[in-house]
Amino acid sequence: MSIYSGPWAQVAYRTLQPLSKAKHPLQAMLDEWFYNGNLIEYSTANETCGLCGHEHLKFHFGITNSKTENELFVGSECIGKFDLSGIGENGEYLDPEKTKQKVKRDRDNLIKDNKKKRALQCLILLSRSDTQFDFQKTVNNFEEKSSFSPNQLALIFSRFSAHKIKYKASDFKVSLRRDRNKLQLAGMNERKFLLIRDALSPSQRAYYWDRIPQRI
Numbered sequence: 001m002s003i004y005s006g007p008w009a010q011v012a013y014r015t016l017q018p019l020s021k022a023k024h025p026l027q028a029m030l031d032e033w034f035y036n037g038n039l040i041e042y043s044t045a046n047e048t049c050g051l052c053g054h055e056h057l058k059f060h061f062g063i064t065n066s067k068t069e070n071e072l073f074v075g076s077e078c079i080g081k082f083d084l085s086g087i088g089e090n091g092e093y094l095d096p097e098k099t100k101q102k103v104k105r106d107r108d109n110l111i112k113d114n115k116k117k118r119a120l121q122c123l124i125l126l127s128r129s130d131t132q133f134d135f136q137k138t139v140n141n142f143e144e145k146s147s148f149s150p151n152q153l154a155l156i157f158s159r160f161s162a163h164k165i166k167y168k169a170s171d172f173k174v175s176l177r178r179d180r181n182k183l184q185l186a187g188m189n190e191r192k193f194l195l196i197r198d199a200l201s202p203s204q205r206a207y208y209w210d211r212i213p214q215r216i
């Protein structure tokens with residue numbers, strides 16, 4: 001079904017008409033809008049799409065009308081629904097295909113940045129609360145090396161719990177690039193493994209489970 005018929009088109013038509021220079025048809029209004037690179041990730045999925053009214057969104061993408069300069073914040077479905085041009089890093093024009101790639105790139109980068117920010121906040125809290133271990137170096141290294149060895153992360157998570165620091169395991173990453181780290185993971189007991197499981201990628205989890213016969 002074309003996007004120019006059906007319920008989405010009706011809502012979009014009504015929303016965009018007062019905000020656009022063109023008043024008809026929908027395509028003429030849509031053509032005036034571009035992705036402006038404003039992208040927000042919210043901590044809870046409570047936002048509404050400014051274009052279609054879709055609720056419970058965690059992300060908002062900013063679009064601007066090139067004629068009226070009106071701005072709308074829309075959800076990930078609407079941002080991919082119609083051919084939208086955009087602006088590149090150096091202010092250059094991006095065609096719809098390049099814009100789609102930029103939207104995806106921006107979103108991936110934002111998710112990564114926000115994960116890192118949240119992880120850093122937890123680590124800073126830990127370095128201030130924990131007297132048994134010195135986590136200051138961990139904080140200092142984190143900026144540069146944002147992943148941990150399996151044992152390091154297991155220790156960090158257990159100390160988070162000891163200090164009742166709320167954390168999201170998936171905000172943290174484990175690196176298995178060194179052989180030493182691979183050996184750590186392969187030799188872990190299940191209790192320790194379960195502690196860091198949500199920080200592991202699917203292939204890292206598989207790496208652990210595949211080595212069960214060696215541990216028994």
Ligand SMILES: [Zn+2]
Nearest residue numbers: 049052054078
């Ligand atoms: Zn929408």
